[in-house]
Amino acid sequence: xxxxELFFKSIFIDNxxxxxxxxxxxxxxxxxxxxxxxxxxAAVIFVLAVTVPLNWLLDQYILxxxxxxxxxxxxxxxxxxxxxxxxxxxxxxxxxxxxxIIVEKFSPSLxxxxxxxxxxxxxxxxxxxxxxxxxxxxxxxxxxxxxxGVGSGIGWFLAILAIAAIREKIRYSSVPPALRGLGITFxxxxxxxxxxxxxxxxxxxxxxxxxxxxxxxxxxIKKKIEKTSAKEMVAENTNIN
Amino acid sequence: MGLxxxxxxxxxxxxxxxxxxxxxxxxxxxxxxxxxxxxxxxxVMAVSVIFVLGLGxxxxxxxxxxxxxxxxxxVQLIVVATLVIIVDLVLxxxxxxxxxxxxxxxxxxxxxxxxxxxxxxxxxxxxxWRSFLDGIGNAVGYGVILIAVxxxxxxxxxxxxxxxxxxxxxxxxxxxxxxxxxxxxxxxLSPMALIVVGIIIWIQRSxxxxxxxxx
Numbered sequence: 515x516x517x518x519e520l521f522f523k524s525i526f527i528d529n530x531x532x533x534x535x536x537x538x539x540x541x542x543x544x545x546x547x548x549x550x551x552x553x554x555x556a557a558v559i560f561v562l563a564v565t566v567p568l569n570w571l572l573d574q575y576i577l578x579x580x581x582x583x584x585x586x587x588x589x590x591x592x593x594x595x596x597x598x599x600x601x602x603x604x605x606x607x608x609x610x611x612x613x614x615i616i617v618e619k620f621s622p623s624l625x626x627x628x629x630x631x632x633x634x635x636x637x638x639x640x641x642x643x644x645x646x647x648x649x650x651x652x653x654x655x656x657x658x659x660x661x662x663g664v665g666s667g668i669g670w671f672l673a674i675l676a677i678a679a680i681r682e683k684i685r686y687s688s689v690p691p692a693l694r695g696l697g698i699t700f701x702x703x704x705x706x707x708x709x710x711x712x713x714x715x716x717x718x719x720x721x722x723x724x725x726x727x728x729x730x731x732x733x734x735i736k737k738k739i740e741k742t743s744a745k746e747m748v749a750e751n752t753n754i755n
Numbered sequence: 756m757g758l759x760x761x762x763x764x765x766x767x768x769x770x771x772x773x774x775x776x777x778x779x780x781x782x783x784x785x786x787x788x789x790x791x792x793x794x795x796x797x798x799v800m801a802v803s804v805i806f807v808l809g810l811g812x813x814x815x816x817x818x819x820x821x822x823x824x825x826x827x828x829x830v831q832l833i834v835v836a837t838l839v840i841i842v843d844l845v846l847x848x849x850x851x852x853x854x855x856x857x858x859x860x861x862x863x864x865x866x867x868x869x870x871x872x873x874x875x876x877x878x879x880x881x882x883x884w885r886s887f888l889d890g891i892g893n894a895v896g897y898g899v900i901l902i903a904v905x906x907x908x909x910x911x912x913x914x915x916x917x918x919x920x921x922x923x924x925x926x927x928x929x930x931x932x933x934x935x936x937x938x939x940x941x942x943x944l945s946p947m948a949l950i951v952v953g954i955i956i957w958i959q960r961s962x963x964x965x966x967x968x969x970x
Contacts, residue, residue, distance in 0.1 A: 533945060538784035539868040596844060599862050600836040607829045636828060639785035639866040646859035692960035693953070696781060700953030707946035 517661045520653075524665030527714060530640050531673035532707035534647075537640030541674050542699060551678035552671075554635075559667030561613065561635050562644045565606050566663030567656055569645040572601055602645045610636040640670050677703060766888040770896035773963065776869045777900040778956045783869035788904075788948040790860050794917050797905030799846070799853055801898025803861065805891060807838045808870055812890030815878040822879075831874045832865065839864045869897055904951050912942030 530536045537558070544554045575581055577598050582589035614632040618625045635641060644666050653659045680702055689698050776782045783804075790796045814834050815822075822830050843861045846854035854861065864870065873893055878886040909915055914922040914932075923930015941947055 535788040535945065535948070536785055536863070538788070539782060542781050542784065596840060599840055599843070599865060600833065602862075603832045603836050603865055604829070607832055636832070637866050637868065637871045639863050639868075642866045643785075643859060643863055646862045650859055690957070692964070693957050696778070697953050697956040697960065700949050700956060704946045704949035704953060707949060708944075711944065711946065 517658065520658055520661050521665040524662050525669040525672065526710065528647075528666070529669040529673060529710055530643065530666050531670055531703070532710040534643065536643035537638045537670055540635075540638050540640075541670075541677065541703075542696070545674055545678040545681055545699070548675065548678045548682060551674045555667075555671030555674045557632055557635055558638065558640060558670050559664065561606075561610060561632075561641055562663040562667035562670075563660065564613065564663075565609050565641060566644050566648050566666075567660045568609065569602050569605055570648055570653065570656055570659035572605060573598065573649050577601060598646075598649060603642060606641050606645070607636045640666070673706075676706065763885060763888050766885060767892040767895075770889075770893040771899060775896045775900065775959075776872075776893050777897055777952070778959055780869075780872070782872045783867045783897055784952075785863060785867065788952065789945060790857055791901060791905040791948050791951075792908055792912065792943050792945075793856070794902065794905040794909045796853065796856050797901045798898075799850070800857065800860070801894070801901050803839075803842045803846075804864060804867065804869070804897055805894040806842060807835060807864055808873060808890040808894040809887055810890075811835055811838055811870060812873060812878040812886040813883045815874045816881060816883045816886035819879050827879070828871075831871060835865050835870055835874075869893055900952070900955065903955060904948060907951055908942045908947060911939050912947075914938050 528534065531538065531541055540554060545551050573581070575584065577594045579593040579595060580590050582592050582594070610632055614625075617632075644663055647666075648659055648662055653662055677699065681699065684698065684702075693701070770776055774780065777784060790800050811834055815831060818830070839862065842864070843854070846857070846861060873890060877889045881889070906916070909917075910921070914920060920930075922936070923932045942951075
């Protein structure tokens with residue numbers, strides 16, 4: 515249940531593109547044709563599914579406050595969380611390189627369809643964003659982090675697929691000249707994001723959509739409330755089942 | 756203009772308008788949109804990017820002859836990540852509330868496409884001083900759009916600027932609110948950032964028709 519909830523939440527409610535605008539650069543640049551969009555989307559799912567659990571392990575056993583305790587008593591006091599950016603991005607860049615080499619070696623056909631996108635992905639904000647959100651949302655287990663990675667990847671895939679399909683069709687309509695290309699894509703994405711907001715109340719009973727309106731000081735408290743209410747929701751749901 | 760030759764001045768001024776990183780080159784959108792619901796966050800983000808891009812361009816430009824081209828991406832990422840960690844720690848020390856609002860988006864400066872784009876396109880082939888100007892120019896071009904979007908979203912969304920109630924008090928019905936004006940809460944939601952940027956692009960391209968794309 516927990517997995518299913520996180521899975522759908524990361525696809526629809528916290529959709530990478532529509533809720534947090536991650537990976538917008540490649541989303542805008544590679545969405546002119548459906549075929550290429552599918553290739554990039556698949557590569558993103560794949561890389562997110564690998565890097566998020568890996569960075570979860572790093573975070574849990576090396577970076578967090580007191581995470582080094584497994585090395586011995588005297589290491590328990592260290593807090594290396596300030597290194598997380600550099601560790602995450604290094605892991606991502608290495609993994610992307612590694613994945614590229616492995617795929618090229620064992621499946622040339624997959625390499626031909628995914629390969630060209632893999633170098634692009636190292637600097638896709640969606641990938642680093644996945645790891646950073648995994649850290650800031652404190653996802654509790656390795657399994658859940660895998661679910662989160664795959665779910666957000668699929669969310670991103672859906673978004674780029676949808677916009678690519680719309681852009682293929684929009685070629686036949688008369689857009690105002692100054693809006694052609696980039697401008698109209700922005701506005702369509704905005705409209706799609708409004709559409710996706712309607713998923714907001716699906717799993718959290720309407721808590722989620724008010725998040726942005728809250729003043730700064732209340733955000734932290736709000737997060738706590740959200741967490742507890744999400745837990746309660748899970749408890750309730752399991753009771754019903 | 757003793758300090759800047761004409762060629763150098765173009766490096767600074769070009770990204771501000773006709774070659775703007777956001778509206779023309781389509782770089783760095785990711786972080787640009789999510790944090791613009793308040794003007795203050797936009798300004799902090801703009802300043803952070805100016806710092807990271809200006810300094811990062813200089814560092815990469817100084818190292819451009821010793822970086823092996825095969826591993827240049829990872830070298831660039833490490834340079835940016837180091838600079839971003841500095842920004843993050845400074846924000847956490849001096850503006851804790853704000854760094855909570857920006858949350859992961861400070862970290863996402865690392866993968867901001869403007870930064871990698873400028874490293875690749877400019878700093879790897881030019882001297883430090885010119886790279887510095889190019890970095891500052893592009894980061895300011897990015898910041899201008901960010902601040903413009905933040906300005907409109909905060910003004911129309913909550914009727915404030917930097918937290919000051921410029922349109923009057925919405926609860927006590929003073930100022931504009933006395934005339935029946937209402938805040939458009941929709942402006943605070945994330946989709947409106949996209950639409951505001953879309954409108955900025957529209958205005959810019961209507962004024963300068965040479966920028967219009969083929970469909």
